[in-house]
Amino acid sequence: MARSESEADLPVVAGGRPLRDSFLVYGAPAIEEPEIQEVLATLRSGWIGTGPRVGRFQEAFRSYIGAPRAVAVSSCTAALHLSLLVSGVRPGDEVLVPTLTFAATANAVVHAGARPVLVDVDRRTQCMDPSAAASAVTPRTRAMVPVHFAGRPCDMDALLGLARRHGLVVIEDAAHAIEAMHDGRRVGTLGDAACFSFYVTKNVVTGEGGMVTTSHPDWADRIQVLALHGLSADAWMRYSDAGFRHYQVQQAGFKYNMTDLQAALGIHQLARVESNLRRREAIWARYDEGLAGLPAWTPAPPPEGGRHARHLYNLHLDLERLRATRDQVLDALIQERIGTGVHYVALHLHPYYAETFGYGRGQFPEAEWVSERTLTLPLSARLSDRDVEDVLGATRRVLAHFRR
Numbered sequence: 001m002a003r004s005e006s007e008a009d010l011p012v013v014a015g016g017r018p019l020r021d022s023f024l025v026y027g028a029p030a031i032e033e034p035e036i037q038e039v040l041a042t043l044r045s046g047w048i049g050t051g052p053r054v055g056r057f058q059e060a061f062r063s064y065i066g067a068p069r070a071v072a073v074s075s076c077t078a079a080l081h082l083s084l085l086v087s088g089v090r091p092g093d094e095v096l097v098p099t100l101t102f103a104a105t106a107n108a109v110v111h112a113g114a115r116p117v118l119v120d121v122d123r124r125t126q127c128m129d130p131s132a133a134a135s136a137v138t139p140r141t142r143a144m145v146p147v148h149f150a151g152r153p154c155d156m157d158a159l160l161g162l163a164r165r166h167g168l169v170v171i172e173d174a175a176h177a178i179e180a181m182h183d184g185r186r187v188g189t190l191g192d193a194a195c196f197s198f199y200v201t202k203n204v205v206t207g208e209g210g211m212v213t214t215s216h217p218d219w220a221d222r223i224q225v226l227a228l229h230g231l232s233a234d235a236w237m238r239y240s241d242a243g244f245r246h247y248q249v250q251q252a253g254f255k256y257n258m259t260d261l262q263a264a265l266g267i268h269q270l271a272r273v274e275s276n277l278r279r280r281e282a283i284w285a286r287y288d289e290g291l292a293g294l295p296a297w298t299p300a301p302p303p304e305g306g307r308h309a310r311h312l313y314n315l316h317l318d319l320e321r322l323r324a325t326r327d328q329v330l331d332a333l334i335q336e337r338i339g340t341g342v343h344y345v346a347l348h349l350h351p352y353y354a355e356t357f358g359y360g361r362g363q364f365p366e367a368e369w370v371s372e373r374t375l376t377l378p379l380s381a382r383l384s385d386r387d388v389e390d391v392l393g394a395t396r397r398v399l400a401h402f403r404r
């Protein structure tokens with residue numbers, strides 16, 4: 001036991017008692033009464049498939065982002081896949097993807113028939129490094145998918161400049177970044193298209209769900225058709241009272257439509273998106289304050305003129321000052337009954353990308369630095385003040401215990 005540890009501060013890993021009785025689930029969403037009632041109304045309406053509520057959610061989201069068009073789909077992965085397909089990416093093309101991201105960003109490129117070309121990030125912002133992206137451009141590069149990591153907008157001036165110089169399509173992976181802004185302009189309006197996620201841990205949740213925003217009306221029309229089997233655009237209205245409509249199959253599409261049950265959640269989640277952000281900003285500030293002085297780096301502040309969507313609070317452990325690995329710290333936090341996450345182990349360290357594309361350790365040192373020492377603390381708007389203090393108390397006690 002370290003000399004400064006009192007009995008009460010002793011972590012479970014050193015024989016103490018867990019800080020909490022109940023397990024704090026990482027990423028549990030803030031679901032409230034209005035969406036519960038809307039789901040019930042949807043169930044009672046007799047129509048739970050793609051219908052009027054999807055239309056309402058799509059329009060509310062389009063208006064919130066301020067994009068010319070929005071199309072609701074079943075996930076951000078589907079949104080990325082369809083955006084890449086309509087962008088003109090073809091088999092044999094290369095698409096720049098940061099190596100520090102969730103698998104879906106690169107997998108969508110593979111599903112579109114192209115090759116994901118991984119790019120290193122900047123360890124402070126965790127976003128794709130524009131100079132590394134510039135070095136990765138070849139005559140076959142057709143598109144880039146920058147990820148606004150953790151909700152912090154990427155350096156879009158540099159990335160858009162690079163895209164302009166090389167004629168690249170830009171598809172923003174905005175899965176973390178619904179509320180984010182770059183230089184006063186909203187994420188979702190910066191590139192050719194942007195893809196959002198409403199997965200259970202995201203800032204707006206529909207269980208599963210996604211959205212594409214785009215400034216290209218023809219892309220939006222094609223995505224809408226591709227998202228529902230390739231059927232003619234208003235096929236989802238075929239059971240409405242507007243009279244029977246025959247659909248036409250225009251393409252071999254996908255089953256990527258959002259349902260009214262999901263949209264019922266989304267409509268009310270979106271109505272609280274700004275108040276939930278303010279709550280997460282307050283939790284973030286409390287974490288910054290409460291974690292000061294510990295052997296760990298706290299996340300980079302938002303860029304000047306920008307707004308951070310506060311999706312992930314990633315702590316980077318100062319491993320040189322700790323006698324534990326990140327995984328030992330994670331385990332110790334779980335034993336305190338605090339759920340945590342890892343965002344992410346870089347893609348090039350996973351077997352699929354290594355074996356298929358020949359990537360390996362040592363290629364992207366910044367992303368590897370993050371991969372080894374990152375852990376994500378809970379940041380849902382659902383957290384009570386007590387929960388936040390428990391997260392802080394557990395993190396402090398565990399890091400104090402492991403401090404060299």
Ligand SMILES: Cc1ncc(COP(=O)(O)O)c(C=O)c1O
Nearest residue numbers: 075076077102104175197198199
């Ligand atoms: C950066 C990033 N891109 C894409 C996705 C895929 O989102 P979905 O689960 O909605 O398909 C995620 C989901 O976690 C993500 O974090």
